[in-house]
Amino acid sequence: MRYFNNPEAMIKLIAAMQDGFANTLAIFFLTLLFSIPLGMVVALLRMSRRRMISVPVSLYILVMRGTPLMLQIFAIYFAIPMLLGQNLDRMAATILAFSLNYAAYFAEIFRGGMMSIPVGQHEACQVLGFTKIQAFFHVVLPQVCKRVLLPVSNEVITLVKDTSLANIIAVSELFRAAKNEASRTASVEPLFVAGLFYLAMNGVVTLVFSYLTRRFDYYKD
Amino acid sequence: MLQAINVKKSFGETGVLKGVSMRVSRGEVVAIIGRSGSGKSTLLRCMNNLETIDSGEIRIGGEPLVTTGADGKPVYKRDRELRTLMLKMGMVFQDYNLFPHCSVLRNLVMPQTLVLRRSAEEAKSKALSLLEKVGLLEKANEYPCNLSGGQCQRVAIARALCMDPDILCFDEPTSALDPQLTHEVLSVIRALADEKRTMIVVTHEMNFARDVADRVIYMENGLIVEDGPARDVLGSSRSEAIRAFAGEANY
Structure with missing residues (x-):
């Protein structure tokens, strides 16, 4: 063992991973910040009685939930520069992809929550x-809010771990930092240290x- | 005060209201009775704009909620005007429909501040005085989940009264309650009748209908079969149809 029995090496490793961890936190919080309100809007549009609105929104949800998030990150990172002729910051592409993806999941959770409110509540309001x-x-x-708390907590916990997907477009987040350390020192231990970080966050x-x-x-x- | 003219309504193929006309005058208490499926709740819900009608006319205080256009389709008042008109109606539901996330007091204050734009203090003093009236002043800070069904229904009545409706409607207000709780709710409604409030009560409580209502309407198969003073409709001269119905209802 190189790190787990050597506090000094461990501290150095953690120091080497701290920028990565900061990026992971940024992806995490910014994704929540954008995807929760967006998810609420998507849910409301999905529930629209106009098929002109609800059908395209269902399609959006199908694509977002039906294809790998990893692919979506690639697609946004490479497709947007082609469409707009302008390069997209890696971090921005990551957060955009995560927000669009998680909004679809949150939308379905919120929709379920809204449909579970008894019709009598609406009638009383009316x-x-x-x-x-x-x-x-x-x-x-x-x-x-009360009704969706449990399913939302599931998504948030998954998001913590999904942030590691950003490393496929070379965003230097926690998992990438750990991987770099692992190959530099020819040890798998940094990966387990990263695992402990995710566990602590969750x-x-x-x-x-x-x-x-x-x-x-x-x-x- | 309230008038329905030849109201028709069907759910898919089944006609629920087959041309119903009735009127309610100021200060009158009208009980609507009839078997399940006779259309009595649907009629009340149409008058509160909780269901749309297929044709006919409904007027509240002389103003049309809905009329029938030249093409035979119903024409409803819209948006703001509609909401303003519907404030003349108050509604108490069978299953109360209190807001579970709000305290009893907040259930009564929120509609006043949001809809009537009353100040918080004014709304609160109105709420407290109505809670006192229904005997639940000490429950002001409880949540509905901690109240009995009868208490919930009394809160719901107080909430409806907060909005100062001209006509208060009850859709089977005691059907979810056991006899003891039924009694406490009915005595609140009885007290309101004594104040000469205009009320329409859809009910299965035949004794209550006879004692409290000025007029009783008996419905069968989407039609009004009897409409008259309570003592005539439910009294000794009652018709064969009512006799059969009342017999079933243990009257």
Whole structure:
């Protein structure tokens, strides 16, 4: 063993991986920032009664969920420069691909959440004179949040690990940094250290979601 | 106050309302009775714009909610005007439909501040006075999930009253409740009747209909079969149809 029994080497390894880790965190947070609101919009469009809207949106969801995220990252990184004649920053391409992909998953989770709200809630809003927008923000959305917490936590945990896919277009994220160290020192140990990083991140994610679940515990449906 | 003229409505092939006309005057309490599937709930829901009609006319306080156009299709009021008109109607549902994520007080305050643009203080004092009226002042900060069915229904009544409707409608308000809880809800409705509130109650409670309603409408197969003062429709001179129905309903 080169690292696990040598604290000094371990500290050096972690230092070598810290930029990668920062990039991983950036991909993670920016993806959540963009994909959750986008997912809500996609869900609403998917539920539109106009087929002109709902059919193309279903198609979008099918493509995003039906093809590998790795392929989507490639496609965006190489296709956008061809279409726009302008190079795209690796990080920007990654975040765009992740946001579009995760928005599709979140959209279906949100759609499920919205469809699970009893029709009586909408009727109550209607007879009380709420506008559609008031009903959505004051009655539907707060209840959807509680209902989707569990499936959303699943996606967020998957996202933590999926960030490693960015390394295929040479974004220097955590896994790439670990791989570099591994080949430089001819040891697999850096990969396991990276594994511990992902595990720790997901530990935090789990804590955050159990906190949120408790926050929403003040009522039962 | 409220008028329905030759209202027709079908779900697919099945006609649910086959030309129903009725009117409700100010201060009147009207009970609509009939078997399940007779169309009584659908009629009430049409009058509250929760279902659209196929043809006919509904007027609320003289203003048309829906009329029939020259092409025979119903023409509804739209958007803002529609919402303003519908504020004259209040509705209490069989399964309450309280907002589970809001406290009892918030259930009553939110519609007032959002829809009627009342100030928070005004809305709150209105809410508290109505909660007192339905005997639930001490539950103001509870959540609906911690209340009994009867308490939920009384909160729902208070919520509807917060909006100062001209006509208060009840869609089988006690059908989800056991006899004890039914009693507490019915006594609230009875108190409202004593205040001469205009109310339409779709109900299976025959005793309640006879005691509280000024008028009873009996529906069968999407048509109004009887419409008259409660004592006539449900009294000793009642018709064969009502006799059969009331007999089944243990009256």
